[in-house]
Amino acid sequence: MATQTEKTFEIPPSLKKPIASLRDHFLLLSRRGKKTNRLVGIASVRGGEGTTTIAANLALSLSKFRDAKILLVDANLTNPTLHKIFKIPQSPGLVEGMEKGQYKIYSISPSLSLLPAGKPTPDYIPPYETQDFLKGLNNFKTLNTFILFDISPLLAGGDGLRLLAALDTSLLVVGAEKTTLDDALHVKEAILRAGTNITGIVTNQVISRLGNLC
Numbered sequence: 172m173a174t175q176t177e178k179t180f181e182i183p184p185s186l187k188k189p190i191a192s193l194r195d196h197f198l199l200l201s202r203r204g205k206k207t208n209r210l211v212g213i214a215s216v217r218g219g220e221g222t223t224t225i226a227a228n229l230a231l232s233l234s235k236f237r238d239a240k241i242l243l244v245d246a247n248l249t250n251p252t253l254h255k256i257f258k259i260p261q262s263p264g265l266v267e268g269m270e271k272g273q274y275k276i277y278s279i280s281p282s283l284s285l286l287p288a289g290k291p292t293p294d295y296i297p298p299y300e301t302q303d304f305l306k307g308l309n310n311f312k313t314l315n316t317f318i319l320f321d322i323s324p325l326l327a328g329g330d331g332l333r334l335l336a337a338l339d340t341s342l343l344v345v346g347a348e349k350t351t352l353d354d355a356l357h358v359k360e361a362i363l364r365a366g367t368n369i370t371g372i373v374t375n376q377v378i379s380r381l382g383n384l385c
């Protein structure tokens with residue numbers, strides 16, 4: 172049962188244009204009738220590259236499109252932050268869902284819902300049954316045009332690849348000043364080996380940091 176929250180959230184003006192292009196990319200994918208492209212992992216090489224920012228704002232943007240229903244999942248079990256952004260409890264969430272089948276989905280707006288991360292133990296690795304839990308979420312596909320997953324940084328290994336392997340496709344976020352080409356290529360190979368395709372690569376430049384240089 173979804174719980175309704177009261178606050179409304181807006182996309183920051185500086186992100187409206189790039190997020191609208193990304194939204195159109197995904198709407199185009201769905202218009203081609205590819206039901207297999209609906210479970211999307213937003214992934215990165217390291218922390219701080221903008222994964223959560225892009226996942227949250229892309230979910231908001233897609234949810235405003237007519238008839239869309241979006242489920243956003245905080246699958247960053249190393250450093251979950253979506254519950255803070257959308258001001259909902261952290262748990263029960265994905266971890267408790269995978270471990271005990273107990274989780275709660277919050278309604279952020281009539282067309283956007285959020286499954287928080289839950290409370291992972293340090294160095295938590297999702298169980299093999301993860302695939303079954305995510306297949307269960309897959310049943311939401313009839314209601315949710317897209318299910319977007321905010322994934323942990325992939326370079327360190329751990330929970331990110333395990334979750335990503337269960338999804339249809341991924342969007343790789345690369346922080347312009349943060350990641351070397353070698354690391355990005357290494358992570359790209361790891362995603363493809365996990366059996367998930369990459370639908371696009373976003374180069375994200377943290378404008379506030381550039382501002383500091385001026």
Ligand SMILES: Nc1ncnc2c1ncn2[C@@H]1O[C@H](COP(=O)(O)OP(=O)(O)O)[C@@H](O)[C@H]1O
Nearest residue numbers: 215218219220221222223224225376377378379
């Ligand atoms: N395009 C951007 N413009 C301005 N600030 C950004 C942008 N992308 C990310 N940030 C900021 O950078 C910080 C890290 O972003 P975040 O999305 O939390 O990264 P990650 O989830 O990859 O660790 C946050 O404070 C966020 O607000």
Ligand SMILES: [Mg+2]
Nearest residue numbers: 222223247252
């Ligand atoms: Mg994050």
